[in-house]
Amino acid sequence: MPSLFRRKRLMTVLIGFIILVVLIGFSMRDRSELSVPEKFLQDSVGWVQTVFHSPVQLVDNAYQNIQNMLNVYEQNEVLKSRLDEYKGLIQENQQLEKDNRELRDTLDKTDSMRDYTPIQGTVIARSSDRWFEQMTINKGEEHGVEKDMAVITSEGMVGKVESAGAFHSNVQLLSGFDESNKISSWVVREGEDNVFGLIEGFDSESGRLLLEGISLDEELEEGDVVMSSGMGGVFPSDLRIGTVEEVKNDRSGLTKTAYVEPFADLFDIDHVMVVDRDMETVSEEDQEEGEEQ
Amino acid sequence: MIRFWISIIMVILLVFQGMAMSLLPSRIVYSELLVTPHWVLCLIMLVAIFFDKDETYHSVWYGLAFGLLIDVVYTGVLGVYMVTYAITAYVTHGLQKWFHANFVASLLLAILGVALADMILYFIYSFVQVTEMAWGDYVSLRLIPTVLANALFFILLYPLLKNRVEEWSERWQSA
Numbered sequence: 001m002p003s004l005f006r007r008k009r010l011m012t013v014l015i016g017f018i019i020l021v022v023l024i025g026f027s028m029r030d031r032s033e034l035s036v037p038e039k040f041l042q043d044s045v046g047w048v049q050t051v052f053h054s055p056v057q058l059v060d061n062a063y064q065n066i067q068n069m070l071n072v073y074e075q076n077e078v079l080k081s082r083l084d085e086y087k088g089l090i091q092e093n094q095q096l097e098k099d100n101r102e103l104r105d106t107l108d109k110t111d112s113m114r115d116y117t118p119i120q121g122t123v124i125a126r127s128s129d130r131w132f133e134q135m136t137i138n139k140g141e142e143h144g145v146e147k148d149m150a151v152i153t154s155e156g157m158v159g160k161v162e163s164a165g166a167f168h169s170n171v172q173l174l175s176g177f178d179e180s181n182k183i184s185s186w187v188v189r190e191g192e193d194n195v196f197g198l199i200e201g202f203d204s205e206s207g208r209l210l211l212e213g214i215s216l217d218e219e220l221e222e223g224d225v226v227m228s229s230g231m232g233g234v235f236p237s238d239l240r241i242g243t244v245e246e247v248k249n250d251r252s253g254l255t256k257t258a259y260v261e262p263f264a265d266l267f268d269i270d271h272v273m274v275v276d277r278d279m280e281t282v283s284e285e286d287q288e289e290g291e292e293q
Numbered sequence: 294m295i296r297f298w299i300s301i302i303m304v305i306l307l308v309f310q311g312m313a314m315s316l317l318p319s320r321i322v323y324s325e326l327l328v329t330p331h332w333v334l335c336l337i338m339l340v341a342i343f344f345d346k347d348e349t350y351h352s353v354w355y356g357l358a359f360g361l362l363i364d365v366v367y368t369g370v371l372g373v374y375m376v377t378y379a380i381t382a383y384v385t386h387g388l389q390k391w392f393h394a395n396f397v398a399s400l401l402l403a404i405l406g407v408a409l410a411d412m413i414l415y416f417i418y419s420f421v422q423v424t425e426m427a428w429g430d431y432v433s434l435r436l437i438p439t440v441l442a443n444a445l446f447f448i449l450l451y452p453l454l455k456n457r458v459e460e461w462s463e464r465w466q467s468a
Binding site: 016019020022023024026027028038041042045048049052053056057060123124125126127128129130131132134135136162163170269 | 304305307308309310311312313314315316327328329330362363364365366367368369370371372373375376379414417418421423424435
């Protein structure tokens with residue numbers, strides 16, 4: 001009897017091990033879509049998260065509002081003094097906007113890669129394991145979200161859609177990017193041509209993105225802005241990514257690597273936009289929305 | 294019905310585990326330290342200590358089910374939390390026979406359990422290259438803060454649920 005029992009335990013361990021390996025192998029390979037049970041579970045938990053998230057968010061907002069209210073007087077004084085400066089700016093801005101629109105009308109047909117339809121979403125949870133830089137948002141396939149779409153905040157790009165459920169999706173943050181998810185990007189320099197590079201990962205020690213493959217004879221300066229180029233075929237162009245902080249020759253000595261500080265705060269994210277690139281259609285509305293972001 | 298209530302509480306903990314990461318002030322949650330909440334595991338261990346008798350293994354089943362749920366919802370790599378939580382529940386269940394079921398002993402078990410679970414996670418994840426942390430960094434940046442944070446949570450959870458779980462256990466026995 002004891003030997004039988006021991007054999008049973010051995011079998012359990014073996015079977016458990018096999019199941020573990022099979023499951024890991026199944027989920028780690030490059031899947032284009034989640035399996036149906038996974039989607040179902042993700043959405044079900046997503047609904048529960050939404051239910052609990054709304055009241056907590058309410059309290060959180062109320063707390064922040066109270067904190068803001070305490071500073072209202074000082075802020076008001078500062079703002080009043082700034083108001084006069086802005087009057088001039090507004091007129092200048094209107095002028096530029098008009099110019100811009102006219103110029104844009106002439107370019108309309110060629111310049112469409114930057115246009116996209118934003119899908120507004122709210123972050124309802126983040127991965128509890130810090131090794132997985134993921135978060136859950138409350139928009140899914142039913143709202144038009146698809147795998148690999150870019151996700152941005154008002155400040156800049158924060159990540160891309162890792163997997164989409166029916167009503168919720170998982171977003172992979174920039175801080176979790178590795179070589180399997182590259183972003184083709186431009187470095188925008190003043191008075192010179194743009195420099196091409198690929199965002200190929202994240203340096204977790206310094207909290208900066210790695211922009212690789214910059215050719216040796218290009219000179220980059222600290223503070224140059226990095227934007228997506230749209231050449232990867234998935235993201236639209238001109239999404240703000242970050243600023244160059246440091247440039248080094250890479251290990252092989254054939255190209256340069258730039259360290260890029262992301263614009264967006266990757267830790268404190270509430271509202272996001274999923275970016276649905278539309279190559280063909282260019283409506284006026286989209287352009288204006290695109291400009292605001 | 295009892296199992297239903299336990300499952301509900303586990304789902305709530307699971308949801309809060311992820312919400313805590315997005316709602317707590319970011320300078321606490323996202324410091325250098327990789328604090329990971331294992332709140333579901335804390336409840337699984339409570340079940341292992343106070344609900345399970347010698348011959349029942351409910352906690353292991355809860356570990357399998359809710360570990361898998363965490364895999365699906367929070368990591369996307371299936372099976373890792375599932376196996377880890379089941380093993381931890383099994384070990385806790387085994388060790389529990391040697392201790393009196395009081396506060397200090399269960400806190401000790403919880404600390405051991407969380408440490409064990411997190412180390413298994415580290416080994417599996419470094420094996421499949423989800424993380425490339427060195428062992429020394431892992432211990433100082435993740436293991437110790439995680440164990441402390443979860444011990445704190447266990448201290449909060451214990452007075453709330455201990456009596457209830459024991460009561461459920463008796464009702465389960467008599468039914």
